[in-house]
Amino acid sequence: MKYINKNFTIEKVKAQSLAKQFRTPIYCYSYKRLKDNINNFKKSFKSFSPLVCFAVKANANVNLIKEIRKFGLGADVVSIGELMKVLKAGINPKKIVFSGVGKTFDEISFAINKKILLINAESKSEIIQIDKIAKSKKRIVNIGIRLNPNTDAKTLSQISTGKKENKFGVDKKTFFELVKYSNKSKNIRLQCLSVHIGSQIINHLPYEKMLKIVDKIIMKANHKFEFIDLGGGMGISYKNNSKKFNYKKYNIAIKKFLINHKSKIIFEPGRSIVGNIGVLISKVIYIKENQKKNFIILDAAMNDLMRPALYGAKHQTLPVLKTTQISKKTYEFVGPICESTDKFITLKKFQKLKENDLIVICDVGAYGMSLSSNYNARPKAIEILINGSNINIIKKRQKLTDLI
Ligand SMILES: *Cc1c(COP(=O)(O)O)cnc(C)c1O
Numbered sequence: 332m333k334y335i336n337k338n339f340t341i342e343k344v345k346a347q348s349l350a351k352q353f354r355t356p357i358y359c360y361s362y363k364r365l366k367d368n369i370n371n372f373k374k375s376f377k378s379f380s381p382l383v384c385f386a387v388k389a390n391a392n393v394n395l396i397k398e399i400r401k402f403g404l405g406a407d408v409v410s411i412g413e414l415m416k417v418l419k420a421g422i423n424p425k426k427i428v429f430s431g432v433g434k435t436f437d438e439i440s441f442a443i444n445k446k447i448l449l450i451n452a453e454s455k456s457e458i459i460q461i462d463k464i465a466k467s468k469k470r471i472v473n474i475g476i477r478l479n480p481n482t483d484a485k486t487l488s489q490i491s492t493g494k495k496e497n498k499f500g501v502d503k504k505t506f507f508e509l510v511k512y513s514n515k516s517k518n519i520r521l522q523c524l525s526v527h528i529g530s531q532i533i534n535h536l537p538y539e540k541m542l543k544i545v546d547k548i549i550m551k552a553n554h555k556f557e558f559i560d561l562g563g564g565m566g567i568s569y570k571n572n573s574k575k576f577n578y579k580k581y582n583i584a585i586k587k588f589l590i591n592h593k594s595k596i597i598f599e600p601g602r603s604i605v606g607n608i609g610v611l612i613s614k615v616i617y618i619k620e621n622q623k624k625n626f627i628i629l630d631a632a633m634n635d636l637m638r639p640a641l642y643g644a645k646h647q648t649l650p651v652l653k654t655t656q657i658s659k660k661t662y663e664f665v666g667p668i669c670e671s672t673d674k675f676i677t678l679k680k681f682q683k684l685k686e687n688d689l690i691v692i693c694d695v696g697a698y699g700m701s702l703s704s705n706y707n708a709r710p711k712a713i714e715i716l717i718n719g720s721n722i723n724i725i726k727k728r729q730k731l732t733d734l735i
Pocket residue numbers: 386388389407430431527529530531562563564565599600601602603697
């Protein structure tokens with residue numbers, strides 16, 4: 332994605348022509364970036380060839396998951412809906428792991444029927460439930476136990492998951508208890524220890540700390556784990572020139588860890604696979620200058636992209652057609668929704684904009700469309716995947732009639 336003759340271009344397609352053809356807002360993804368991200372991810376850890384399970388909650392578009400499947404990835408799902416989607420996308424059940432603190436009877440039952448690789452349990456009650464359902468089906472079910480390693484991922488508090496005050500996983504003491512419970516059960520086979528300490532983690536040190544804790548716990552648990560599932564969470568840079576996650580150092584730490592543990596590593600990356608592949612193309616409806624503030628009112632809103640309203644996330648915002656005229660004013664970029672948190676970013680010295688001009692909001696491939704809603708009875712945006720000069724509609728714009 333770059334400017335070609337002052338036109339924001341995704342591979343070989345101008346954002347402006349997409350807006351003309353499909354109206355706005357548009358979620359637009361680059362296939363090349365997807366491919367590069369997956370290949371780079373695999374390359375970073377190639378010495379121990381991990382199973383890479385894409386965390387579907389980052390982007391649950393079935394057609395996109397189909398493309399991801401073609402690179403050999405599996406999936407990490409957190410609901411029966413996501414599980415159905417990845418099966419529909421053709422992902423091999425033997426490459427699917429199921430995470431989440433509140434899996435219902437129906438969800439566990441469905442997952443067992445589909446013979447997925449692992450159900451990663453997050454509490455004693457859940458293991459008892461899995462055990463019961465497995466017994467009633469006369470099956471032996473492979474499970475993991477998610478450990479809460481009590482490590483600070485040094486990320487936004489809203490997306491931190493590995494501290495003792497978080498609802499995820501079980502503490503050390505419970506972990507040992509559950510290993511014993513599982514080993515006694517005839518219907519569950521404990522194969523995996525899983526951890527996931529948070530999201531948008533830029534510093535590799537929390538991972539190193541987590542590995543040390545996991546190492547100690549495995550030694551003490553005295554159980555052979557087929558798999559160690561290290562979760563996802565590797566961060567991406569949302570700003571130009573911001574710090575990047577150090578894959579080399581993480582790889583070195585895992586290799587060191589594996590000297591004492593002959594287990595297969597599983598990863599569950601979401602953001603690092605799809606975060607930077609997408610932009611949201613939007614049009615300026617009105618420009619409004621109040622006494623205290625100036626607003627660019629866009630046709631995209633928090634229902635399309637919730638990260639700014641939900642976590643205070645900031646996404647780089649760019650004009651679709653570059654000019655040299657810079658505005659002296661400060662503008663707040665907002666959506667039309669009746670909430671004061673419906674704002675994307677405040678920018679000084681942005682290029683001068685007029686009504687009907689187009690902008691792009693960058694790095695929205697992860698937790699963009701998947702977090703979108705129909706709030707204010709707004710239909711969901713169209714999703715397009717660009718491959719060279721090919722334009723593939725991977726999900727149609729929702730029709731108002733479907734909504735009403
Ligand atoms: C959200 C989540 C992931 C993916 O996190 P990213 O930061 O997008 O890589 C992986 N595993 C679990 C259990 C999750 O909840």
